[in-house]
């Protein structure tokens with residue numbers, strides 16, 4: 001299988017704050033990789049580097065064989081069209097309706113589309129996330145779960161080959177979480193994407209991840225299937241797991 | 253891999269200040285580069301013009317009228333000493349066209365428009381909407397900044413012109429009641445006293461004030477630090493900085509245009 005994302009010995013710090021200290025990660029075609037890790041370990045920083053929003057201090061970041069930090073603006077934009085980025089807080093444009101949000105990347109990147117073609121593309125993605133009735137609402141009128149799904153739909157409209165999800169289920173109730181998990185799995189099948197899914201939610205990790213990687217001290221110390229990683233004896237991983245376990249017990 | 257914090261060249265404050273100056277300069281350069289490359293976001297530009305014009309119209313109407321009216325009223329006693337109240341229309345017209353209209357309009361707009369742009373872009377920055385634009389291969393400078401800077405550069409001169417008209421109306425009302433001057437005589441006296449250079453100067457001022465307000469608002473918004481506090485700070489500091497720059501520009505432009513008198 002082809003590698004879509006290759007990260008080797010990646011370092012990133014902000015001033016005196018060291019965040020990533022030698023990250024290695026490969027993501028293969030049509031694979032979902034779940035990234036776990038405590039708050040502030042640099043998970044968001046990692047995917048921002050992949051999308052070229054932040055530049056690394058050292059190391060290699062390749063997407064589809066192209067080294068992201070070395071691309072010029074034009075090449076980077078061409079690459080970004082193949083990457084869908086779902087932000088931690090959805091990042092919907094709050095001065096635009098849902099429809100305008102969805103059209104925004106489309107009409108600016110594909111020239112000379114007819115109104116009918118645009119409407120068709122919008123309809124397709126909004127049906128895909130099951131929120132057709134919200135098309136003319138403003139983002140402020142949507143619930144958290146709806147916002148997440150519209151955010152995902154906005155990236156799907158460009159037919160991405162890679163999806164980067166930043167905590168797609170954070171702050172949602174268990175049923176909505178489950179719907180988002182299903183959506184991510186559907187996206188993987190329908191668009192044949194490879195994805196990085198950042199999450200704190202072990203149910204999400206288990207449901208969506210083909211592989212799990214845990215970020216600790218600026219590195220991926222453990223990678224493997226969900227069972228492999230969590231049969232590991234490292235007490236810090238166990239505690240992560242146990243904490244989630246206790247919490248889910250409490251919710252039941 | 254931990255890096256030592258680099259030693260300041262002068263002192264930390266001065267370094268920060270110089271760095272801020274450099275960053276602002278780079279930002280302006282980038283905006284100019286983007287303004288002349290790629291597609292122009294015409295719809296967003298029109299929306300911004302409409303927004304800027306509409307948002308400040310009521311306040312400018314009120315302030316302009318009061319300025320003209322009160323200025324006339326306050327000037328009357330001094331002119332009366334020389335028995336020269338018939339000069340009131342000329343005096344006030346000169347004051348309004350040369351100085352008051354562009355300045356009053358711009359100060360109002362830096363409060364109303366500058367803070368609005370700073371807060372809007374600042375909140376887009378901290379909620380990652382600007383990042384979202386960037387990753388969808390849309391240039392946020394072109395979409396957000398070029399449109400706003402151009403809109404304020406064009407709209408604020410128009411608003412200044414409107415402000416001058418309203419202020420003259422305030423003045424006319426005052427002299428019509430007190431001196432019984434009719435409209436025709438009022439305008440004849442008023443416009444006789446201003447020359448083309450006055451108008452040109454006023455236009456240059458209004459254009460550069462408008463540019464400053466838009467640019468500073470966008471710059472502060474784009475550099476908002478994280479959190480809701482950052483948004484407030486961006487809004488606030490864009491007002492302070494643009495007012496400061498407006499005064500500097502006022503002095504500079506008046507000095508330069510006076511060479512041509």
Ligand SMILES: Nc1ncnc2c1ncn2[C@@H]1O[C@H](COP(=O)(O)OP(=O)(O)OP(=O)(O)O)[C@@H](O)[C@H]1O
Pocket residue numbers: 014017019037038039040041042043044045046088
């Ligand atoms: N642009 C930036 N400038 C300075 N520091 C930053 C920047 N972005 C992130 N950081 C710092 O890097 C560290 C990692 O941030 P990051 O957002 O990646 O954490 P995270 O793993 O995503 O955490 P969470 O689960 O809370 O989202 C944090 O300490 C953060 O303060």
Ligand SMILES: [Mg+2]
Pocket residue numbers: 043044045088166
């Ligand atoms: Mg994060």
